[in-house]
Amino acid sequence: MTAADYPEQLKTLDATLRNIENVLDVDKLRRDKADLEEQASAPDLWDDQARAQEVNSRLSYISGDIDRIERLRSRLDDAGLLLEMAEAEGDQASVGEVGDELVALAKAVEELEVRTLLSGEYDSREALVAIRAGAGGVDAADFAETLMRMYLRWAERHGYPTEVYDTSYAEEAGLKSATFAVKVPYAFGTLSVESGTHRLVRISPFDNQGRRQTSFASVEVMPVVEQTDHIEIPENELRVDVYRSSGPGGQSVNTTDSAVRLTHIPTGIVVTCQNEKSQLQNKASAMRVLQARLLERKRQEEEAKLAGLKQDTTGSWGDQMRSYVLHPYQMVKDLRTEQETGNPSSVFDGDIDEFIEAGIRWRKQTEKAG
The missing domain is CATH 1.20.58.410 (Release factor)
Structure with a gap:
């Protein structure tokens, strides 16, 4: 110019x-x-x-x-x-x-x-983000913890408040799963394009032979339930289990049975919460997450019905939506949008706005094409 x-x-x-x-x-x-x-x-x-x-x-x-x-x-x-x-x-x-x-x-x-592209029914909501380690053993658990830090750093960069509801630590390192909220309007619309399977390729720090390891973690983003949603859960459809909270390596961080596990019997959805000090607080937080899961399930079923398609309601945007490669070269690439960077360390430190923006534009184009 x-x-x-x-x-x-x-x-x-x-x-x-x-x-x-x-x-x-x-x-x-x-x-x-x-x-x-x-x-x-x-x-x-x-x-x-x-x-x-x-x-x-x-x-x-x-x-x-x-x-x-x-x-x-x-x-x-x-x-x-x-x-x-x-x-x-x-x-x-x-x-x-x-x-x-x-x-x-x-x-x-x-x-x-x-x-201006965030105009979906639930886009203006706050978000609940659930991360789970997938295939890859201890590397996958470590990757899940890295992804959680990435999203929390992204929120911190923008000054968005967050609240961690549950962190289930793996035995050797990392996380089996974690759930946290991003408490700002439009967090769901913004982060929903992050849903899917993330893949990490690197030399494993947990392999004494220094071999390259591919591991996976899934990210699920759900809209926070509001009073107008009418997500009612009858007591006879709910199983409540209580147990002691635990920290890294399985060490107890609480001497009382304050952690709560909720099982929604009709769907088989299981939610845990252990980060609050009291059983009552953990149950309230777990109920919010369960309601959000049921709302997201309903939302995806309605979308599938409108599109005349049957889709798996346990994940979004298909498999392997983004690859993070640390060996033999350095690159993070989104497989839907072709957005990429050669600086994975910056991405893992929360610099993901370009990926999110490209994802939102891609989603809008996909909707128009559909």
Whole structure:
């Protein structure tokens, strides 16, 4: 892009941003923000802690959306003004600055545009993420723990609150399974494209002969249940078992039977929770996860019915959606979108936005094609 292209690029970015502002309905966002601020200032708000956290979470997210849009609009206007002044004065250095800013603006507008693609029925929900070690023995368990850290670091990078409900440690290293929540609006729509089977290829640190090992872990993303969902579970359809929580290597971390295992008898779905200190808290958390699993099962069944297809409701997007290769070369590649990078360590440290954005665009294109 040369300096002669800058005015046209400014027009294109302006049109794209206006479309985003219309789709996200910025005026409605401002009204929602004012309403939430009024609720947040109510003196009795914290009488209901769950409600208070929901109000504050939504307020924080909506405020962030508005600030992001307003900052981009301001930057775009400033770039246009700077270009006019620079051209009038023949200031080539300032024209160069405009070029750099247009590159940064194009990336920021593209990232915001992805947000407009989250229009599914449950996309605006918070998310529950379940990770399970698959084939590959101790390497798979270690990989599952690495994936959990990756998603928690991603959330931390964005300032999204998380809550870990359950971590079932493997005997030698890593995790058999883990379940955690990402407590921010649109977390489900954003992370749902991460569902599927992840594959790791590396020289195993657990193999004394230094052989290459392929291991697998599955990621399941579910929308958090809200009061309007009417997911009722009759007591006679539920088996409740209690046991002692355990930490890495099977060592006890709790001397009372506070961990809870729920089995939904009709579907065979099993949920455990052991990270809270009391049995009551663990049961409440496990019920939330079970309801989310049942809601996700219902959602996928409805999607399959609409598409006239039968699909397995235990996973999404098919097998091996992403490969993480550490040997004989370094690469992370999404097998659906072809998105790839040669920096696995950055990905494992939570730098996965480009993969998520590519996945959201891929899903939208797939839906249109269908």
